[in-house]
Amino acid sequence: MQDELTALIAADLGIKDLPLEQQQALIAQFGEVALKAATLSVVGKLAEDKRDEFAKLAEAGDPSALKTFLDREVPGHEDIAKAAVAEEVKRFKDFQKP
Amino acid sequence: MSEQGNDFPPDFKKKPIADAVSAAYAEALKGEAEEQREIDKNIKVARAAAGGAETVPETNPWDALSGSERKDMTAQFHSYFDGDPPPGEWKKFVDLMQKQKANFESGDAVAQSATREEIEIFMAGQREKAQVAEPVAETIDTQNLDLDFSKLEPEAGTPPVLDIDLSSESKMSTVTGKFEDTPPPATPGEALGAGSPEQQMEQLREMRRVLEGEGLLPKTEESSVPMQEKKEDTLNFHRKQLGILQQEFRRTYPKILDAPEDVANTYSTLDERMRQALKSEDATGLAEIETEITAFRNQYFPDALKMAANPEDAPEHIKGAEGTPKEWREKLREAVGKVVEVTKEKFEWWKSSDEHFIRRNKELDAQAEKIGGVESLFRTMGEKYNKLGWKTKLAVGAGLGLGAALTAGTGAIAIPLALIAGQRIAGLSTMYLKFEKNSHQEKWGKEKAMLKAGIYTVLMGVAIKEAIEIASGTELAHAAQAKVEGWLGSMMGHTAAPPAELPKEVNMPQRAPDIPPASVESGAATVAANEGISVAASVPEMPSVEASAGHGYEWMMKRVWEQLQDKHLDPNNYAEGSDIRQLLEADPQSIDKIVHQIASNPDHNFFKPDGTSVRIDISSHLSINAEGQLEINGATTAPAEAPVTPAYHPETPSPAVSTETPPGPPVGIAGTGDNPFEPPKPSVESPVPETSKPSAEVPNPPAQEITSQSSVEKVDVTNNPELVSQPHTETVPVPVPAEQAAVLINESGLKIPTAEPHLYEGPDGKSIFAFGGTSDGRADVIKEYLLKNPKEVVFIPSDQGNFRLKVELVEDKPTVTDYVKTPGFLGFGIDFEKAPSPNDLTKLIK
Numbered sequence: 040m041q042d043e044l045t046a047l048i049a050a051d052l053g054i055k056d057l058p059l060e061q062q063q064a065l066i067a068q069f070g071e072v073a074l075k076a077a078t079l080s081v082v083g084k085l086a087e088d089k090r091d092e093f094a095k096l097a098e099a100g101d102p103s104a105l106k107t108f109l110d111r112e113v114p115g116h117e118d119i120a121k122a123a124v125a126e127e128v129k130r131f132k133d134f135q136k137p
Numbered sequence: 138m139s140e141q142g143n144d145f146p147p148d149f150k151k152k153p154i155a156d157a158v159s160a161a162y163a164e165a166l167k168g169e170a171e172e173q174r175e176i177d178k179n180i181k182v183a184r185a186a187a188g189g190a191e192t193v194p195e196t197n198p199w200d201a202l203s204g205s206e207r208k209d210m211t212a213q214f215h216s217y218f219d220g221d222p223p224p225g226e227w228k229k230f231v232d233l234m235q236k237q238k239a240n241f242e243s244g245d246a247v248a249q250s251a252t253r254e255e256i257e258i259f260m261a262g263q264r265e266k267a268q269v270a271e272p273v274a275e276t277i278d279t280q281n282l283d284l285d286f287s288k289l290e291p292e293a294g295t296p297p298v299l300d301i302d303l304s305s306e307s308k309m310s311t312v313t314g315k316f317e318d319t320p321p322p323a324t325p326g327e328a329l330g331a332g333s334p335e336q337q338m339e340q341l342r343e344m345r346r347v348l349e350g351e352g353l354l355p356k357t358e359e360s361s362v363p364m365q366e367k368k369e370d371t372l373n374f375h376r377k378q379l380g381i382l383q384q385e386f387r388r389t390y391p392k393i394l395d396a397p398e399d400v401a402n403t404y405s406t407l408d409e410r411m412r413q414a415l416k417s418e419d420a421t422g423l424a425e426i427e428t429e430i431t432a433f434r435n436q437y438f439p440d441a442l443k444m445a446a447n448p449e450d451a452p453e454h455i456k457g458a459e460g461t462p463k464e465w466r467e468k469l470r471e472a473v474g475k476v477v478e479v480t481k482e483k484f485e486w487w488k489s490s491d492e493h494f495i496r497r498n499k500e501l502d503a504q505a506e507k508i509g510g511v512e513s514l515f516r517t518m519g520e521k522y523n524k525l526g527w528k529t530k531l532a533v534g535a536g537l538g539l540g541a542a543l544t545a546g547t548g549a550i551a552i553p554l555a556l557i558a559g560q561r562i563a564g565l566s567t568m569y570l571k572f573e574k575n576s577h578q579e580k581w582g583k584e585k586a587m588l589k590a591g592i593y594t595v596l597m598g599v600a601i602k603e604a605i606e607i608a609s610g611t612e613l614a615h616a617a618q619a620k621v622e623g624w625l626g627s628m629m630g631h632t633a634a635p636p637a638e639l640p641k642e643v644n645m646p647q648r649a650p651d652i653p654p655a656s657v658e659s660g661a662a663t664v665a666a667n668e669g670i671s672v673a674a675s676v677p678e679m680p681s682v683e684a685s686a687g688h689g690y691e692w693m694m695k696r697v698w699e700q701l702q703d704k705h706l707d708p709n710n711y712a713e714g715s716d717i718r719q720l721l722e723a724d725p726q727s728i729d730k731i732v733h734q735i736a737s738n739p740d741h742n743f744f745k746p747d748g749t750s751v752r753i754d755i756s757s758h759l760s761i762n763a764e765g766q767l768e769i770n771g772a773t774t775a776p777a778e779a780p781v782t783p784a785y786h787p788e789t790p791s792p793a794v795s796t797e798t799p800p801g802p803p804v805g806i807a808g809t810g811d812n813p814f815e816p817p818k819p820s821v822e823s824p825v826p827e828t829s830k831p832s833a834e835v836p837n838p839p840a841q842e843i844t845s846q847s848s849v850e851k852v853d854v855t856n857n858p859e860l861v862s863q864p865h866t867e868t869v870p871v872p873v874p875a876e877q878a879a880v881l882i883n884e885s886g887l888k889i890p891t892a893e894p895h896l897y898e899g900p901d902g903k904s905i906f907a908f909g910g911t912s913d914g915r916a917d918v919i920k921e922y923l924l925k926n927p928k929e930v931v932f933i934p935s936d937q938g939n940f941r942l943k944v945e946l947v948e949d950k951p952t953v954t955d956y957v958k959t960p961g962f963l964g965f966g967i968d969f970e971k972a973p974s975p976n977d978l979t980k981l982i983k
Binding site for chain 1: 490491493494495497498501502504505508509510511513514515517518519522523527530
């Protein structure tokens with residue numbers, strides 16, 4: 040399953056022709072970038088005095104609490120996060136273009 | 138590759154070494170000989186760094202390998218000229234030897250073989266010349282020349298200088314061996330030294346034929362040279378083949394890291410034998426190991442990079458008249474060139490992609506610093522992420538919908554961020570295991586088929602569902618899955634088919650939220666994940682049952698018992714008195730007693746002596762640990778301070794409860810209050826206390842009325858899972874007592890005649906609710922309304938009165954098309970709307 044999933048993700052990222060190790064490396068890097076980009080986009084909409092609270096909630100490891108917090112503090116965070124990751128997708132695809 | 142410098146240590150699978158060597162070999166994708174030299178150095182350094190005590194051969198491969206060979210060859214060369222070789226020939230000899238030295242240092246086996254052949258051809262030519270040439274008049278004491286070629290090593294940028302006079306080189310006749318002022322007319326031997334070694338060989342043969350024809354060469358010498366050539370060609374051929382094979386073989390090294398130990402050991406042995414064979418003069422031995430290496434490669438790495446020359450290109454006497462060493466070498470070089478070119482191109486692309494992400498990551502970090510307040514979080518997140526194993530990263534990626542990159546900030550923020558930043562890495566591992574496990578279950582067959590078709594968004598959705606389950610403990614993630622799949626499909630430009638759980642037929646509502654599917658999770662796998670170890674294939678998969686509203690310990694235990702029936706486990710393999718043994722020994726007649734007995738076991742502390750019982754949270758799961766003991770969320774004993782429910786009720790429904798078992802809401806949704814272990818929560822469908830006459834005006838919940846088969850037919854809810862999945866009882870609509878058939882006044886002051894079916898407007902001014910009366914009555918009202926307003930939607934309560942159903946006109950027939958869901962958060966926390974209550978009604982429509 041691991042290989043199958045990796046292969047499929049690699050295909051969509053356009054890196055399927057690379058050796059497996061390199062595919063994994065890129066997928067892992069992409070994951071980190073996407074995660075950070077989505078997070079940053081939402082955090083950027085947070086009021087400054089709420090960012091510490093956000094960080095603490097994240098570090099507490101409770102997704103539900105984090106979600107509740109964002110619901111309250113960042114209306115529309117869903118679209119914001121979507122747009123951020125979509126931008127990363129686009130950025131990588133643009134990068135792939137010759 | 139250096140034949141000595143690349144020895145793999147016997148314990149080369151030792152991880153630090155393996156990783157370091159693997160990294161070095163990744164560099165080998167650059168492919169070219171000069172880069173290989175750098176790689177060899179890296180490998181040596183890596184070994185030294187990783188192995189600590191391991192010694193790295195410091196011997197110069199040239200010195201070690203060819204010390205005696207060089208001396209022998211030098212002596213042989215001198216013997217051709219009685220100790221006085223012509224300076225020009227001596228320089229050629231020195232150049233060849235120096236070239237070979239460089240080949241050994243670079244580890245380029247192909248070049249080594251080629252140069253060796255050149256040397257041998259050169260020597261053969263010298264031998265022939267010596268036989269026809271008179272000793273040269275001008276002599277140099279080359280016998281005593283220092284052949285330590287290290288002294289010939291040029292300074293950077295400085296060409297090597299031989300401390301001998303080469304000025305007369307051009308004047309030497311290759312025919313007479315004498316130095317002449319004017320070159321003699323062209324002869325077959327004149328061009329000797331020019332062209333490729335093969336060309337030289339051909340020239341030599343031609344020259345020999347001329348000389349023989351002129352009687353200058355004795356016939357007795359004739360046969361011995363070809364024989365020697367054949368032998369040497371054979372040896373060289375196999376050396377070349379094996380040299381190439383060695384390179385190819387070692388390129389598979391990174392793959393060995395993941396191979397079973399026996400395969401890795403075989404690899405190591407073959408590599409050592411190959412190295413020894415290349416040093417030998419045994420052509421047969423070379424051919425044998427070549428065959429073994431090829432067989433090994435074909436068996437374990439059939440897709441490995443194939444660089445070896447076509448066997449068809451063997452020397453003439455091996456395969457026939459076709460193909461000369463030159464030809465097959467050219468083919469080989471061409472093939473290798475292509476491989477190197479492609480590999481290099483890929484490597485460069487990968488390298489640039491890698492740099493792209495590194496650059497982008499830094500940009501994001503910089504942005505985080507600029508924004509402020511989250512730098513520490515970002516740094517922590519990055520560090521922890523980088524320490525994750527590949528599978529866990531894959532789980533994060535899957536949660537992100539990687540490949541489509543976000544897939545909904547669902548995972549992008551709430552799940553991975555919280556789990557990573559909060560160091561709940563075990564949760565991610567468990568998520569992956571569940572993900573992997575589900576992929577092998579039959580129920581995912583459809584998704585797997587889609588995967589093979591290249592539509593992976595379904596799987597992404599599944600992964601996200603799993604992620605949400607981990608984080609929120611709700612099976613409702615199925616809804617998020619559907620949402621994400623749609624988004625992924627649009628993002629990636631292909632259509633994502635709906636998951637198996639979400640039927641497309643309009644008359645079939647999506648999976649029943651009231652009835653969560655049995656979620657089976659390997660307890661062993663979970664434990665393993667939490668411990669960060671792999672699950673051994675031999676460990677039997679233990680049942681695991683998720684908590685659901687309305688069900689207690691005994692119900693969960695019975696589900697565990699049911700799952701155990703399929704495991705065919707031998708009770709005798711478990712400790713006497715253990716929970717698993719008791720369950721395995723139970724039969725349908727005794728299971729109720731057994732589960733009660735286990736639940737009452739003070740070791741578990743599930744049930745208290747005072748009749749209370751520890752409350753089961755909705756996200757809990759019951760499983761069996763390695764000792765065969767039941768545990769809730771990994772604990773066999775409930776904490777003393779755990780919240781309790783006021784009383785214990787066995788699973789058997791009480792007489793007061795309808796024979797139609799009310800399905801619990803999906804995990805994560807507030808219970809209905811039926812669960813003795815879950816305190817009733819305020820519900821909008823509870824009798825409204827604000828009514829003017831509470832005792833008289835409390836309406837019967839509508840869902841309690843919509844249970845008749847007739848009403849089902851009218852609104853075509855035969856596929857309603859609430860009905861399909863539950864035993865149907867032909868219940869007659871409960872007559873509304875006269876004293877209750879009054880008018881309810883809700884919070885808005887709206888008068889609601891509860892005994893009469895009506896359509897009302899919802900609080901948003903758009904939604905239309907059917908309320909009051911019997912289900913038959915409401916069905917008639919809905920039908921009439923929808924026939925007049927075919928584009929409208931009417932909402933009704935589900936049969937159990939818990940959730941809100943959508944009724945639309947399908948082929949002139951009012952049809953329940955779906956449960957109504959809440960918006961949720963990027964698919965996270967999606968819930969099902971509760972059934973409309975009187976307080977939701979704002980205006981009478983009909």
